[in-house]
Amino acid sequence: MKVRKLLSMVVVAAMSVGIIAGCGNSSDKSDSNAGTNSGSGIKGTVSTNGSTSMENVISSLIEAYNEKNPDVTITYDATGSGTGITAASEGTTDIGLSSRHLKEDEKGLTETVIALDGIAVIVNKNNKVDDLTLEQIADIATGKIKNWSEVGGEDSPITVIGREAGSGTRDGFESIVDVADSCVYDQELTSTGAVIAAVSANEYSIGYASLSAVSDEVSAIKVDGVECSEESVLDGTYKIQRPFAMITNDSTDLSNAAKSFMDFAKSEEVQDIITAAGAVPASKQS
Amino acid sequence: MKVKKTIERIMNGLFFLCGMVAVISVIAITLYMIICGVPAIKEIGIKDFLFGKVWKSTAKEPLYGILPFILTSIYGTIGAVIIGVPIGLFTAIFLAKIANKKVAGVVRPAVELLSGIPSVVYGLIGMVVLVPAIMKVFNLKNGTCLLAAIIVLAIMILPSIVTVSETAILAVPKEYEEASLALGATKIETIFKVTIPAAKSGIATGIVLGIGRAIGEAMAVMMVAGNVPNMPKMFSSVTFLTTVISKEMSYATGFQRDALYSIGLVLFVFIMIINVVLNVFLKGREE
Secondary structure (H helix, E strand, C coil), rough: CHHHHHHHHHHHHHHHHHHHHHHHHHHHHHHHHHHHHCCCCCEEEEEEECCCHHHHHHHHHHHHHHHHHCCEEEEEECCCCCHHHHHHHHHHCEEEEEEECCCCCCCCEEEEEEEEEEEEEEEEECCCEECCCHHHHHHHHHCCCEEEHCCCCCCCCCEEEECCCCCCCHHHHHHHHCCCCCCCCCEEEEEEEEEEEEHHCCEEEEEEHHHHHHHCEECCCCCCCCCCHHHHHHCCCCCCEEEEEEEEECCCCCHHHHHHHHHHHHHHHHHHHHHCCCCCHHHCCC | HHHHHHHHHHHHHHHHHHHHHHHHHHHHHHHHHEEEHHHHHHHCCCHHHHCCEEEEEECCCEEEEEHHHHHHHHHHHHHHHHHHHHHHHHHHHHHHCCCCHHHHHHHHHHHHHHHHCCCHHHHHHEEEHHHHHHHHCCCCCCCCCCHHHHHHHHHHHHHHHHHHHHHHHCCCCCCHHHHHHCCCCCHHHHHHHHHHHHHHHHHHHHHHHHHHHHCCCCCHHHHHHHHCHHHHCCCEEEECCCHHHHHHCCCCCCCHHHHHHHHHHHHHHHHHHHHHHHHHHHHHHHC
């Protein structure tokens, strides 16, 4: 009896392995089918490496690009801007991704800004405060300013609502306002929508969200007197913004595939894709 | 004849296969949790991991202390039990002993419906109704807190406590109660001194089931607790073991991800312990 039990268990195990193997095969097949149907002549692999904040933008760009050029495989390693820039300068990746500008000592590299990330600071509709300086925002985020009366509002406590650790918006806000790792939040929510909903529900609250997501439910405040809008992000007057840039090494030539992907990312045809991914397309500049 | 036998055999095999799906899943999940969870714990150091008070998974010098989450999960569950068990138990007594058929016919389906409501709906109502209410009643600047999570959890565990306790109370032999009544005890005295003690292992099973549900709940809690990795306080934003995983996993990379797996392992161990306790109670009941 025991032997039979054991035997059947082995059979089950063997069968499940078979099922898994079967799945693998079929997916391989469909991949190669897609390959042969391709229209464009470009082939190859492109590796990108860097900023985790750019995940949304890059993933949707890769998806759109692959629809046109199925023979090109583009990989994306979400490691961080610093790692991405290092990888580009060492030549271990084709395109480095950075959500900050290159520093002066990072030489031999070229940055191509494909999009701008504007982060709006939002408050409840009933809040009279509509203009804060960057320092005031930083002090509110770190808990130094605890009452709206300190920044010209009513005498009520401030509730700081932010995003979860690892979120690109949080990383962007904290690095630009220069409060990285020292923010004191009252709520950490997992989506832009949740932040907006929470701010619209709590009269005392302040939060941040991607510019593209801000709706009428909340009011976006001016930062240093500049309203947050696509125009003010593009002309650079709105402070809480950062570039999404592709970093390439000057001393090596890009492969055809990498070049075509970069051209695609810069082109005007991807404006909607970048906007949908929550950023302002740089091709709208000028 | 032969065909029949083969069909019998095939069907037997099919049933066996279906039965194995659960076993294989449990084994696979256990192995996976251990393989994915142990390395990060080793690297952080089990003491710093379990007893560290600060969780800063994405800071430049990251800290991975999960004591706030463990304590929050424990406090939250205890709080839910403190509120939920008396209400659940009294509901069960009411249904089994006191309510007339008409009233019970309304209350019982209501309790059963409660167990069918998806947790995200609990969370939503908690977020829209409970959180602002707590803010107003306690005059807080922020309503998302441990208390909100406890109240939501307390309501969520009611059905398992009520249904299991009611069955246990109904299973108490009539003779016990009749004897008590015959000796001159009132109905309420009989319930508290005879019926409940006789049904205690069944009631305990219901409570442990409720604890299992409370400690494993993520969605509803995430929507009302605020999710800041603070040490637990009744009126501050807190993060549970479950919610830290669900909130950070989507963007987690590298070591942060490994650490989240380790939290999953800790949660897994918690739930295993609860299951073992539950089994002990169930066995005690059979004997």
